Amino acid sequence: MNQFSGTETYIATEDLTTAVNASVTLQRPILIKGEPGTGKTQLAVEISRSLDRPLFEWHIKSTTKAQQGLYEYDAVARLRDSQLGDDKVHDIRNYIVRGKLWEAFASEQQPVLLIDEIDKADIEFPNDLLQELDRMEFFVYETKETVQAKHRPIVVITSNNEKELPDAFLRRCFFHYIQFPDRETMESIVEVHYPGIKKQLLREALEAFYKVRDVPGLKKKPSTSELLDWIKLLLAEDIPPEALRTEDKAKAIPPLYGALLKNEQDVHLFEQLVFLNRRVR
Amino acid sequence: MLISFFFMLREAGLKVSITELLTLLESLKRGLAGHSADEFYYLSRACLIKDESQFDRFDQVFAAHFRGIEAAFQGLTSQELPADWLRRQAELHLSEEERRKIEAMGGFEELMKALQERLNEQEKRHQGGSKMIGTAGTSPFGAYGYNPEGVRIGQDKSRHRRAVKVWDRREFRNLDDNIELGTRNIKVALRKLRRFAREGAADQLDLDDTINSTARNGGMLDIKMVPERHNAIKVLLCLDIGGSMDDHVKICEEMFSAARSEFKHLEYFYFHNFVYESLWKDNRRRHNERVPTPEIIHKYGPDYKLVIVGDATMSPYEITYPGGSIEHWNEEAGAVWLQRLLQHYPKSIWLNPEPRKRWDYTPSVKITRELMEDRMYPLTLSGLDDGIKALR
Numbered sequence: 199m200n201q202f203s204g205t206e207t208y209i210a211t212e213d214l215t216t217a218v219n220a221s222v223t224l225q226r227p228i229l230i231k232g233e234p235g236t237g238k239t240q241l242a243v244e245i246s247r248s249l250d251r252p253l254f255e256w257h258i259k260s261t262t263k264a265q266q267g268l269y270e271y272d273a274v275a276r277l278r279d280s281q282l283g284d285d286k287v288h289d290i291r292n293y294i295v296r297g298k299l300w301e302a303f304a305s306e307q308q309p310v311l312l313i314d315e316i317d318k319a320d321i322e323f324p325n326d327l328l329q330e331l332d333r334m335e336f337f338v339y340e341t342k343e344t345v346q347a348k349h350r351p352i353v354v355i356t357s358n359n360e361k362e363l364p365d366a367f368l369r370r371c372f373f374h375y376i377q378f379p380d381r382e383t384m385e386s387i388v389e390v391h392y393p394g395i396k397k398q399l400l401r402e403a404l405e406a407f408y409k410v411r412d413v414p415g416l417k418k419k420p421s422t423s424e425l426l427d428w429i430k431l432l433l434a435e436d437i438p439p440e441a442l443r444t445e446d447k448a449k450a451i452p453p454l455y456g457a458l459l460k461n462e463q464d465v466h467l468f469e470q471l472v473f474l475n476r477r478v479r
Numbered sequence: 480m481l482i483s484f485f486f487m488l489r490e491a492g493l494k495v496s497i498t499e500l501l502t503l504l505e506s507l508k509r510g511l512a513g514h515s516a517d518e519f520y521y522l523s524r525a526c527l528i529k530d531e532s533q534f535d536r537f538d539q540v541f542a543a544h545f546r547g548i549e550a551a552f553q554g555l556t557s558q559e560l561p562a563d564w565l566r567r568q569a570e571l572h573l574s575e576e577e578r579r580k581i582e583a584m585g586g587f588e589e590l591m592k593a594l595q596e597r598l599n600e601q602e603k604r605h606q607g608g609s610k611m612i613g614t615a616g617t618s619p620f621g622a623y624g625y626n627p628e629g630v631r632i633g634q635d636k637s638r639h640r641r642a643v644k645v646w647d648r649r650e651f652r653n654l655d656d657n658i659e660l661g662t663r664n665i666k667v668a669l670r671k672l673r674r675f676a677r678e679g680a681a682d683q684l685d686l687d688d689t690i691n692s693t694a695r696n697g698g699m700l701d702i703k704m705v706p707e708r709h710n711a712i713k714v715l716l717c718l719d720i721g722g723s724m725d726d727h728v729k730i731c732e733e734m735f736s737a738a739r740s741e742f743k744h745l746e747y748f749y750f751h752n753f754v755y756e757s758l759w760k761d762n763r764r765r766h767n768e769r770v771p772t773p774e775i776i777h778k779y780g781p782d783y784k785l786v787i788v789g790d791a792t793m794s795p796y797e798i799t800y801p802g803g804s805i806e807h808w809n810e811e812a813g814a815v816w817l818q819r820l821l822q823h824y825p826k827s828i829w830l831n832p833e834p835r836k837r838w839d840y841t842p843s844v845k846i847t848r849e850l851m852e853d854r855m856y857p858l859t860l861s862g863l864d865d866g867i868k869a870l871r
Contacts, residue, residue, distance in 0.1 A: 216518050217525035220506045231531060273694035280698075368529035369498050375531035 208237065208244040209379075209387045217374040218245065227331055227353035229368070232376030234358060235421030242312035242354040251352065252305055255312045256298035258319045264326030267299040267313075268336050268345075290340050299330060300345055308349035317360040324367040332370055379422060381408065391426050392433065399439040403429055410458055413468055420458040428457035484544045488527065491540045495527045502526050516545075532860070713744035715779055715824065717758065719789030720749045727790060727832035727858075746779060752793045753813035754820060755804055772816055776823045784870045785820060785827035788858070791847040792833065798846050817850050827851070828866040832858040 202218045204210035210218070218241075221228035230238045246253035256267055272293045279287040286292045296304075302311040316324060330336045334347035355371065357363065379387060381404060388400055407428070411419050420428075431454045459465045481504065488495045503526040512518040520541060528537045688703035695701075748758035748770065757769040796803040798813045821827055829847065831838065835857045838844045848855045854869050856862040 212517060213521040213524075216512070216521035220511050220522055220525055223509050223511055224502065224506055226502070228525075229529065271691070273691045277690075277694040277698065363529075365494070365496075369496050371529065372502075372525040373529040374525055375534065 202245055202248055205244050205248045207390055208240060209383060209390055210241075210244075211377075211379075211383060214241075214374055214376065217372050221372040222249075222352055224372075225350040225352070227355055227371045229355045229357060229363075229371040229373045230376060231357050231359055231373070233378055233419070233421050235423035236376045236378060237422060238356040238376060239312065239314055242310055242314075242356075245352060245354065246310035249310070249352075252307055252309045253312065254298050254302040254305070254309055254351070255314060257314045258316055258323070260318050260320075262319045262323070264319075264323050264330075265297075267297040267327070268330065269297050269300055269338060270295045271340050294338065294340060299336075302351045303334065303345055303347040305348065305351070309351045311351040311353045313353065313355045315358060316355050317357040317363070321361055324363050328366060328370070384422070384425070387422060388426065388429060392429055395429065395433070396439065399432065399437075400429075402439045403432060407458065410455070410468065413471060416459070416464050416467065418460055418464065420460075424458050424460070428454060431457050484540075487544050488537070488540050491536055493528065493533055493536060493540070499527050713779070713783040714746070715775075715783040715785045716745060716747040717754065717785070717787045717789075718747065718749050719787075719791075720751060724790055724832075744783075746783070748775065750789070751804075751806055752789070753791075753797050753804070754787070754816050755807075755809045755813055756811065756816060772819070776819065781823055781825060783824060785824035786830065786866075786870075787827070788830045788832070790831055790833045791829070791844045791855075792841050793843045795842045795846055798843055798850075814846070814850055817847075821850070821852075826870050827854065828869050829855040830858045830862065830866060831855055835862075 201215075202210070202222060203215050217228060222245075230241060232238055242255070243253060245251070271290075272295055276287055276290075276293045299311070302309045331353060334350050335344055337344050384404060385400065388395065388404070403425075407420065407425050410416075435454065437453055455465070455468070459468060481500065485495060485500050503523055506512070506522055506526065507519075512522040523541070524534065524537060528534060683705055685703045685705040688705070689701065692701040692703055693699065748760060750758050754772065756773075757771045758775065759769045761768060793805075794803070797805060798817075801810055801812050802808050803812060829851045831844070833841075833844070838848070838855075844855075854866075856866040856869075
């Protein structure tokens, strides 16, 4: 029952399911790394869907503090209320705002908690959450109470590797690095998103896609999510598969490549390469 | 069994902790990897290794330690030889005439028995047993020449579709941090530079905390200060250019373009082979637009961090003797100038694109290292990492 094995919209490789199931069974956080656009964030959504658990998403920014995930004490509101003579002011509980972690802890059903892009935050951020994620409890100083998780959440943490995470934090997690999918996996991923796509179009699109990925020196290689966007465009524009064949001398640049290449240097480089290729022939 | 694996990992330089081993054991106890060697591999990797740059090393240790592991898993699920499968293979490969010969030998069953005996023998001799019985001359199949290719035993096709084991494929090789920097790797390296760029200290008013504690104080002003987050680390970068460095120009360019976007204050200068009384900024006009080194020292204060990139490969005279430079007459030896720089910039490192193992064979590298008080690091990810630590 509690086994995760991908969903109808998410293809999970064997190594990914092993890691996820280990973390679900042992109730420890799982840390997911990988190229942007390989479905790190999506994983948490899919786990919650496939195991039928509520999902709590906590998106981390550079200014996010660990405390904000637990609770915040709205001192300014209290100060204002006290000056206005509001009765609420006597109960400090009125000014404690719950964070995502608290919400997840309070969930009646075992929830999935996504801590997205943990590396965006301050370098001390993961350390500040050690105890909370280990014991799944924390102490509220203002009200002198301990908040304990009703059910240990399934914690999914994603990272883009912008900062190194502390060892003490890593020790407590399972780790998985999402490899860029090979062609076979890619085909099933596309199939899942656009069922019934013409075989030929898919083949040509993948051909062109991997060719673009192989261009040396690209600043940002197109990834799975870009491929899916691109195919969506191709379908919407009803581009015939023949148009994708980059061997054509006249139309050597794949149509709608703007979906694949996201910055002008890359587009420029790509056009140059194509131009060179054409001259060689 | 796992204890020795654990120590092997640590010997290979992977910092695996006891907690992680216990986690792995616990997950094994819960039966999370009971079905195949692949699952066990994935599980142990998820438990023990937390950095994709170490996957490759892990794969190697895993392969070395668990040679023959698949056979062990096979043993768990099927005690006997997959006779049906063998027969299927034999039928596929053998011609009519060959099959008659087998009959003459006592039939397929007899042959299988012989094969089984041979297999057991082998298991006793080397643990796990060789999976490839049947290379010409060792197995009943090979010996009688029915199937010179050999029959693979213990790797049923349907269960292990791949011919190569997952950990033997070594997919993560290019993520290992001991290889030289490439375009991809430089990005990761840069992130390390950025981390270092964010640190530093100064005092600043913390508005939130001040409001907070003022409120707590019942309205009495309580000012709180925090250290500022410094994003402006100052770096003085000196790059060796030309001559023996030509091989490394690409790395240096990448390093340079990488560094440029990471710091607000980055000053860069070029030199040839070694630092002398002047450096230059534009390599095309190196002969007429030089900046005297004392001027650099004067202009950029000791809070700059000095990073010198060069292979330090030259004749030792170029460092130790006045007039040793191959380009011009230098009044004072290069070593003197380097020492002046080092005195002025307490935080300084030398990055060397040559592999570390070659350093000892070049006297000039040794001299430079001594001058740098050993703060010379190879231009690899881990080298850069160590270097940045030294700069802090």
